Amino acid sequence: MSYNWFAQIYDELMDNTLYDKWLAYTADRVSPTDTVLELGCGTGILGIMLTKAGYDVTGLDLSEEMLSLAYDRQIDEETAFPLIQRDMRELSELPEYESVICYSDALCYMTDEQELLTVFKEVHSCLSSGGVFLFDVHSILKINDFLETSFHAEVESIFFAWDSYEGDPPYSVEHHLSFFVHTEQNKYERFEEVHKERTYPLETYVKLLEQAGFKTVEVTADFDEEVTAESKRWFFEAKK
Known part of the structure; x- marks a missing residue:
């Protein structure tokens, strides 16, 4: 999978109203004094918004093209935070963070349950005690x-x-x-x-999070709604 050309038009295709909602969802669950690792940070829009809100953010993405655009956006916005090119399945060498976030369905790029479990274990290992992991995925619908x-x-x-x-x-x-x-x-x-x-049945995500060592898992849909058969995006809040 390459993001070479898709990266160039990614922001034009995105529903920009989602970024304010991801920011609000995060702010409701993460203290502004927390260190935040954003997996799949893409072109850096949310990371910049979080930084301006006072969060200590680090952005991580596998795509060199996405990170290049994120760096350019930091310059334009006169905002700076660390950007790391790395696979989210390999986080063991990173420092501890008080929260990890992963939005815009980035976890749906994991090809099987084992890869998903690997990410969950890696996130668990780099979270401080009591830390929170927030992410969303496509529903089956x-x-x-x-x-x-x-x-x-x-x-x-x-x-x-x-x-x-x-x-x-x-x-x-x-x-x-x-x-x-x-x-x-x-x-x-x-x-x-x-x-x-x-994606997977909702119960599969909960099972794998528990296998990775997370103590509690709360699930909502389309940000803060109850999960129903019509939900398009599931949101997970997992605590270490």
């Missing part, structure tokens, strides 16, 4: 909504086509992205990316 959908648009000099298909594992989807980039020679160059996402 949301994954099903993606299936057999197509989306086409043009952002700046990039035309792209986004087609989603059912993946091989249960509750999974494959997003096939084609980018047509306008060159200086007045031609279009084509690039392809495939992004695979997977």
